[in-house]
Ligand SMILES: CC(C)[C@H](C(=O)O)[C@@H](O)C(=O)O
């Protein structure tokens with residue numbers, strides 16, 4: 001029998017019509033997640049063409065990008081940043097009501113960043129195809145699902161037909177041996193992987209993460225890892241499901257129950273790649289050799305160890321790479337050859353679909369406990385479920401006692417669409433996934449890092465090695 005990878009098993013099970021040289025494959029979609037930014041035009045097209053939503057039971061919506069992270073006012077009104085944000089949210093409510101989509105919007109106790117929300121509802125399950133009009137849909141691959149970000153016109157296709165046109169991607173195995181050291185997490189690992197692959201290194205591929213360092217990760221860690229696959233240019237990222245996955249999913253609102261659950265788990269156990277299955281490409285890393293990572297530049301591939309030096313363009317032989325690096329350092333106003341540690345920081349943001357889960361809140365609290373922040377610090381849980389669980393552990397108190405802000409769930413300062421944003425020139429250590437120019441507000445400068453490293457920067461007022469901060473050195 002042909003040996004198959006995890007990707008091939010999921011892909012093959014969902015092909016409605018195979019691709020030809022002229023036409024992409026038609027793929028069946030098991031779960032379509034919807035948010036307020038990329039869906040309005042798609043619903044408009046449905047209305048214009050008199051189309052119905054094909055499968056309301058496979059469509060699930062929330063709101064996250066334009067939602068305020070400050071609580072509802074005493075007058076019952078939400079503190080939207082502007083009329084456009086308010087209109088987007090109102091439109092989403094109308095679209096979901098008109099087309100029969102289950103919406104967990106503002107004020108709903110399940111609302112959250114779509115990639116935090118989907119998994120915690122148990123909507124994302126192993127072996128599924130998952131899409132959303134959002135590039136970080138890759139997150140759901142942590143469950144052994146094949147999860148693609150799609151564009152708005154494709155959102156319309158899926159709403160109307162529950163199918164998607166796709167060319168079959170290639171496969172890239174990223175094997176991580178060894179074990180992560182103390183003070184390191186999945187975020188450090190993925191920043192190191194992207195630094196190695198480069199921003200376009202995964203283009204056209206679906207990455208499967210494997211090896212002992214991946215098996216050792218929690219589901220939260222696996223989601224962080226898969227989330228940023230797109231930042232290496234990959235179509236998707238996947239981790240084969242195992243007992244960690246099944247335990248995390250058991251009992252969630254949308255997972256099967258009783259005998260159905262047993263049946264589902266038995267099927268999911270067949271998903272991991274067959275021994276000896278072939279990938280189009282393969283790279284290997286040693287987790288034991290890694291240090292906490294931070295980005296210094298304006299793309300997520302420009303990462304270095306927090307103990308390292310800002311790279312010198314003069315050392316770069318390739319002219320194109322040299323000018324990219326020069327432009328990044330100019331925007332970031334960083335000096336080549338200087339240690340990144342000690343760089344002054346104005347704002348710290350802990351949250352997003354990369355690092356806005358309970359484990360991330362716990363990591364941040366580890367550093368903030370009993371310390372005072374020296375910068376403006378926003379801690380934004382990824383969903384109401386995360387917020388409630390963190391508050392049950394007293395994390396909100398630790399955050400507030402440190403002088404940091406404990407906010408309502410949403411994308412917040414990851415993308416600065418809701419009013420949470422940097423001032424021009426400010427430096428922000430952020431646990432999000434993108435550091436493009438102006439991403440967190442025009443002129444803002446983003447340094448991507450883990451929750452531990454971000455919290456360490458908050459208490460030090462500068463880029464700092466979290467291991468030293470935790471040890472009090
Ligand atoms: C707004 C949305 C389309 C966008 C995405 O696709 O990822 C956003 O979530 C982001 O992180 O940049």
Ligand code: SF4
Nearest residue numbers: 136352353411414415
């Ligand atoms: S948290 Fe950031 S990366 Fe994630 S969906 Fe929102 S804007 Fe995109």
